[in-house]
Amino acid sequence: MKKISILGSTGSIGTQTLDVVSTHRDQFQVEGLAAGTNAELLIRQVHEFKPKKVSIATKELAEQIKPHLPSTTQVFYGDAGLVEVAAGTDAEMVVTAVMGSVGLQSTLAAIEAGKHIGLANKETLVTAGHLVTSLALEKGVNLFPIDSEHSAIFQCMNGERRSDVAGITITASGGSFRDLSREQLKDVTVEDALKHPNWSMGSKITIDSATMVNKGLEVIEAHWLFNLPYDQINVILHPESIVHSFVEFCDSSIIAQLGNPDMRVPIQYALTYPERWTSPTRSLSLSEVGNLHFKEMDYVRFPCLRLAFECGRMGGTATTAFNAANEIAVARFLQREISFLHIEEIIEKVLEQHNNISIPDLGSIEECDRRSRDLALRI
Secondary structure, X not given: OEXXXXXXXXXXXXXXXXXXXXXXXXXEEEEEEEOOOOHHHXXXXXXXXXXXXXXXOOHHHHHHHHHHOOOOOEEEEHHHHHHHHHHOOOOOEEXXXXXXXXXXXXXXXXHHOOOEEEEOOOHHHHHHHHHHHHHHHHHOOOEEEOOHHHHHHHHHHOOOOHHHEEEEEEEEXXXXXXXXXXXXXXXXXXXXXXXXXXXXXXXXXXXXXXXOHHHHHHHHHHHHHHOOOHHHEEEEEOOOOOEEEEEEEOOOOEEEEEOOOOOHHHHHHHHHOOOOOOOOOXXXXXXXXXXXXXXXXXXXXXHHHHHHHHHHHHOOOHHHHHHHHHHHHHHHHHOOOXXXXXXXHHHHHHHHOOOOOOOOOHHHHHHHHHHHHHHHHHO
């Protein structure tokens, strides 16, 4: 029986992870759960999966849920609670599914404790890729990708020599506004942006998909996961989200991973690797799909993706600043403080004022993150 903990258990990836666990109940033991502010759902999860430790965002919420939990479940809160659930249980693997750079400290703590990582929190590698990957190597810890695109690349590379890889291509649905011109984007609403045509995801990642920031974060994450230079990473528009990504080898052969858009597939593969288990997901019928479409990426139409590549090539704290500015800009858009197009303007202005540190330590990364957020709030 594999023991796991889940950071972000009440979010989209967290709930789907628990759905996979439910399908194979005799194969998994949930040791810990960490949530944000959804106290009601966390209480239900605790009663169903009986973890030894749980964490929630604040002390007040911790006190609120404690009377409703079994006496055998320890309750923690805040950043310290995240670290406790990540590193302080008997879990062999920690699924990091919290949103944003808040997942960095807990992920590092889990790696330090020798736990394998099911990585759904791409911001961890975006903000501190060199620290995370070097610590994982030192501790002998595996980073198993949960993003559908990175899982696809991981699967395509199985059994292949990395030296034979000519390049990888990450597919992008194009998000909620893929068929709109720049002019049409001026008046789009929050409600419009949250209507993703293919995937069911949380609000922040759905907005990131529409701006193509999400794909930019995936490019930076792929650089660290697969140790590839940015010149070997490509992005292509694929509206159907059937081909999740593909790898080209030096002999011009291409291996792709296909499937219906369902996150339970990459989640389960990360949890069960190197084995494949039966899945509750629907099989793909290419005859039903009929046609698959691909289109070269337009970096003028999607400037945030261009900025991500530029920050990735620059390295250092540039990617930290990119991520921090975006998190604040998206939050402001969701709160209806700014328009959709202002998201990219805020990111660009923060980057214009950024002083890059090429090989930052954790303190420098945290300071860059704080400064970039403060600036993004003022713009």
